[in-house]
Amino acid sequence: xxKNDMIFKFENKPAIYSVGTVAGKKEWEGALxxxxxxxxxxxxxxxxxWEQSESEMQRLALNHALAKLxxxxxxxxxxxxxxxxxxxxxxxxxLLDFDVPFLGLFGACSTLAEGIIMTAFTVNAGYVNAAxxxxxxxxxxxxxxxxxxxEYGGQRTPTxxxxxxxxxxxxxxxxxxxxxxxxxxxxxxxxxxxxxxxxTHVRIAEAMPGRSIECGMNDANNMGAAMAPAAGDTLLxxxxxxxxxxxxxxxxxxxxxxxxxxxxxGELLAQKGIxxxxxxxxxxxxxxxxxxxDMHAGGSGxxxxxLVMGAYILPKIERGELRNVLFIGTGALMSQMSVQQxxxxxxxxxxxxxxxx
Amino acid sequence: xxKNDMIFKFENKPAIYSVGTVAGKKEWEGALxxxxxxxxxxxxxxxxxWEQSESEMQRLALNHALAKLxxxxxxxxxxxxxxxxxxxxxxxxxLLDFDVPFLGLFGACSTLAEGIIMTAFTVNAGYVNAAxxxxxxxxxxxxxxxxxxxEYGGQRTPTxxxxxxxxxxxxxxxxxxxxxxxxxxxxxxxxxxxxxxxxTHVRIAEAMPGRSIECGMNDANNMGAAMAPAAGDTLLxxxxxxxxxxxxxxxxxxxxxxxxxxxxxGELLAQKGIxxxxxxxxxxxxxxxxxxxDMHAGGSGxxxxxLVMGAYILPKIERGELRNVLFIGTGALMSQMSVQQxxxxxxxxxxxxxxxx
Numbered sequence: 001x002x003k004n005d006m007i008f009k010f011e012n013k014p015a016i017y018s019v020g021t022v023a024g025k026k027e028w029e030g031a032l033x034x035x036x037x038x039x040x041x042x043x044x045x046x047x048x049x050w051e052q053s054e055s056e057m058q059r060l061a062l063n064h065a066l067a068k069l070x071x072x073x074x075x076x077x078x079x080x081x082x083x084x085x086x087x088x089x090x091x092x093x094x095l096l097d098f099d100v101p102f103l104g105l106f107g108a109c110s111t112l113a114e115g116i117i118m119t120a121f122t123v124n125a126g127y128v129n130a131a132x133x134x135x136x137x138x139x140x141x142x143x144x145x146x147x148x149x150x151e152y153g154g155q156r157t158p159t160x161x162x163x164x165x166x167x168x169x170x171x172x173x174x175x176x177x178x179x180x181x182x183x184x185x186x187x188x189x190x191x192x193x194x195x196x197x198x199x200t201h202v203r204i205a206e207a208m209p210g211r212s213i214e215c216g217m218n219d220a221n222n223m224g225a226a227m228a229p230a231a232g233d234t235l236l237x238x239x240x241x242x243x244x245x246x247x248x249x250x251x252x253x254x255x256x257x258x259x260x261x262x263x264x265x266g267e268l269l270a271q272k273g274i275x276x277x278x279x280x281x282x283x284x285x286x287x288x289x290x291x292x293x294d295m296h297a298g299g300s301g302x303x304x305x306x307l308v309m310g311a312y313i314l315p316k317i318e319r320g321e322l323r324n325v326l327f328i329g330t331g332a333l334m335s336q337m338s339v340q341q342x343x344x345x346x347x348x349x350x351x352x353x354x355x356x357x
Numbered sequence: 358x359x360k361n362d363m364i365f366k367f368e369n370k371p372a373i374y375s376v377g378t379v380a381g382k383k384e385w386e387g388a389l390x391x392x393x394x395x396x397x398x399x400x401x402x403x404x405x406x407w408e409q410s411e412s413e414m415q416r417l418a419l420n421h422a423l424a425k426l427x428x429x430x431x432x433x434x435x436x437x438x439x440x441x442x443x444x445x446x447x448x449x450x451x452l453l454d455f456d457v458p459f460l461g462l463f464g465a466c467s468t469l470a471e472g473i474i475m476t477a478f479t480v481n482a483g484y485v486n487a488a489x490x491x492x493x494x495x496x497x498x499x500x501x502x503x504x505x506x507x508e509y510g511g512q513r514t515p516t517x518x519x520x521x522x523x524x525x526x527x528x529x530x531x532x533x534x535x536x537x538x539x540x541x542x543x544x545x546x547x548x549x550x551x552x553x554x555x556x557t558h559v560r561i562a563e564a565m566p567g568r569s570i571e572c573g574m575n576d577a578n579n580m581g582a583a584m585a586p587a588a589g590d591t592l593l594x595x596x597x598x599x600x601x602x603x604x605x606x607x608x609x610x611x612x613x614x615x616x617x618x619x620x621x622x623g624e625l626l627a628q629k630g631i632x633x634x635x636x637x638x639x640x641x642x643x644x645x646x647x648x649x650x651d652m653h654a655g656g657s658g659x660x661x662x663x664l665v666m667g668a669y670i671l672p673k674i675e676r677g678e679l680r681n682v683l684f685i686g687t688g689a690l691m692s693q694m695s696v697q698q699x700x701x702x703x704x705x706x707x708x709x710x711x712x713x714x
Contacts, residue, residue, distance in 0.1 A: 003431030
C-alpha cells in the first residue's frame with residue numbers, strides 16, 4: 001500500500017440529476033435496446049465526417065440532459081469533457097455552443113468516471129452549484145484513428161472489442177438545490193415515459209482515482225488485458241482502504257473490460273484472496289447482444305460506460321433496485337504511435353461509489 | 358455577461374512550493390539562459406524517439422520538483438498532467454513511475470494553467486495536502502504530429518511560432534504544511550545557488566477557467582490569432598466580474614500568444630475600452646531571443662508557460678518583485694485532422710491569479 005491510497009469521501013453527496021444519452025444504430029438495437037434518449041440509424045448524425053458526427057453526439061447529449069431539467073447552460077458552473085480522438089476535438093468542437101467554463105480531460109475510456117470525480121470534487125466543495133461531465137466515442141472515428149478505417153474491412157481478432165458509438169452527458173449538482181427539487185420531482189413525474197428520466201436519488205458518495213499501471217501488454221487489439229491490472233489495482237486498494245468486501249455492494253461494474261479483461265480482473269483479485277461474485281459486471285458485456293450481434297470481446301470506448309451507466313444502471317439506482325454501486329471507469333493510455341513504437345500499454349481505472357439516498 | 362462568469366476564490370490560498378523545469382537546447386540558450394533545472398544539448402534526453410524524449414522530460418521535471426522538497430511521491434495526493442501529443446502519451450508514459458493517483462488533462466497549451474486550477478481546487482478544499490500539475494511539449498514531436506517532420510525542412514510562415522522543448526512540474530500544497538515550512542526555509546537557504554529555488558511566498562488566490570471560443574481562424578500556422586479571442590474573452594470577463602483594471606496588477610502574462618496574438622489581444626481589449634499597458638507580457642515573447650534566435654512569432658507549446666512561469670516569473674513573485682500577477686494559459690483545441698477537414702480553430706484561455714504572501 002502506498003501513502004496516498006486515499007478514498008475521497010464527499011460528505012455533501014453530490015447528486016446526479018440528469019443524464020443525456022445518444023446512441024448509434026448497433027447500440028440502439030443492442031442488448032439494452034431503445035433505452036437511450038436519441039439515436040441515428042446511419043451513425044452520421046447528419047454530419048459530413050465521422051469526427052463531426054462524434055462532436056454532434058456530445059452536443060445532443062448535453063442538450064438532452066439540460067432539457068430534462070428545463071435548464072439553459074447558464075446553470076452549469078463548469079463543464080468537464082474528453083474523448084478518444086486526437087486532441088480531444090470531439091469535445092472541443094462538440095461543446096463550443098455551450099457558454100460554460102470548459103476544463104478538458106484525457107482519461108481515454110475512463111473519461112466518464114474521471115469527469116464524475118471532477119464534478120463531485122467541485123460541487124461537493126461548493127465551488128459550483130452544478131457541473132457537467134460529457135464524453136463520447138464513435139466506432140468509425142476511433143477505428144480509423146487507432147486501427148484501420150472501417151471501409152478497409154480488416155479482420156478483427158477474437159480479443160478485440162467494438163468501440164461504442166454514442167455520447168453521454170451527466171449533470172451533477174448540490175444535494176439540495178432546494179429551489180429545483182420540487183420542479184425536479186414534478187418534471188420527473190411528467191417524464192415517466194422518457195427513456196431515462198430525471199434522478200432524485202442518485203448520489204456520489206466516494207471516489208478513488210486510479211494510478212497508471214503498465215504490465216507489459218502491447219497488443220492494441222486486446223485492450224481488456226491491458227486494462228485488467230489497472231482495474232484490479234484500484235479495486236484491491238479500495239477494498240483494502242475501506243475495509244469492505246465485494247459482497248458489501250449490490251453491483252461492482254467496470255467500464256469496458258470486455259470478456260477478456262473481466263475474466264482477468266476476477267482472476268487477479270482472486271490471487272489476492274478477493275473473490276468477486278455474481279455482482280461483478282462490465283458495461284462492455286451488457287451493451288451488445290452476444291448471440292445476435294457478433295461484437296467479439298464486447299463493447300469499449302468512452303461511450304460504453306456513458307450509455308450503460310446513464311441509461312441502465314442509474315435508473316436502477318433511482319428506483320432503489322441498486323443501493324450501493326462501485327463503478328470503475330477503465331482506460332488504456334496508448335496512442336497509435338506508442339503502439340507502433342513498440343511500447344507497452346499503460347492503463348488506468350478510476351472508481352466512483354454511487355448510492356441510493 | 359453570462360450567468361456562470363465566475364471567479365473562483367481560494368480562501369486557503371494554496372501555495373506553489375516547488376517547481377521542476379527541464380529545457381531543450383534552444384530554450385537553455387534563449388533569452389532566459391541557464392535558469393532551468395536541467396537541459397539536454399541534443400534534445401533527446403537519451404531516448405530513441407522524440408515522443409519518449411518528451412515523456413522523459415516530464416519524469417525529470419517531477420523528480421526535480423520532488424527532490425527540492427526532499428519528498429517522495431507518496432506525499433502527492435493527486436497528479437494532474439497533460440500534453441499536446443495524441444492521447445496525451447507524453448504524460449501517460451512519462452509519469453508511469455510515480456505511484457500517485459493520476460487525472461489526465463487536455464487543455465492544449467493551456468494545460469499548465471488548467472493543472473494549477475485543478476491542484477488549487479483540490480488542495481484548497483482539503484481533499485489533498487499536496488498535488489502536482491505537470492506538462493510538456495517537444496518541438497520535434499509536435500512539429501511532426503501537427504505540421505511536418507523537422508527532417509523535411511519545410512519553410513515556416515512569419516506568423517508561425519516555435520514549439521518549446523521542455524517540461525514543468527508544479528507542486529501545490531496547503532498553505533500551512535507547518536511540519537514542512539521550517540524544512541522549506543532551511544532547504545531554500547541551502548539551495549540559493551539552484552536555478553529555481555523552493556518557494557515560500559507564492560500563493561494561488563483566484564482562478565477563472567475559460568470558455569472555448571472560435572472566431573473563424575483556420576490557419577494552423579497562426580495559433581496566436583486563433584487564441585487571441587479566447588485570451589481577450591477571459592480577461593474581459595475577469596476585469597468585469599472582479600471590478601478591477603489592468604493597472605491593478607504588477608503583471609498580466611499570457612502563455613503563448615506570440616507577437617501576433619499578443620498584439621491582437623491588446624487590440625481586442627482596447628475595443629472594449631480596456632487598455633493593457635506595459636505590464637502585459639507573454640511567455641512566448643520572453644523565452645527566446647528575437648535578435649539572436651529566429652523564432653518567427655515567438656514560442657508556443659505547453660512547456661512555453663511552464664518554463665517561463667516556473668523558472669522566471671515565480672522566482673520574481675517569491676522575491677516580492679511581483680506581488681499580484683494574472684497568468685492566462687492559452688490553448689488551441691485543434692487537431693491535424695480538424696484542420697485538414699477545414700474546421701476553424703477553437704481556443705481557450707484559463708486565468709490564475711498568483712500573489713506574494
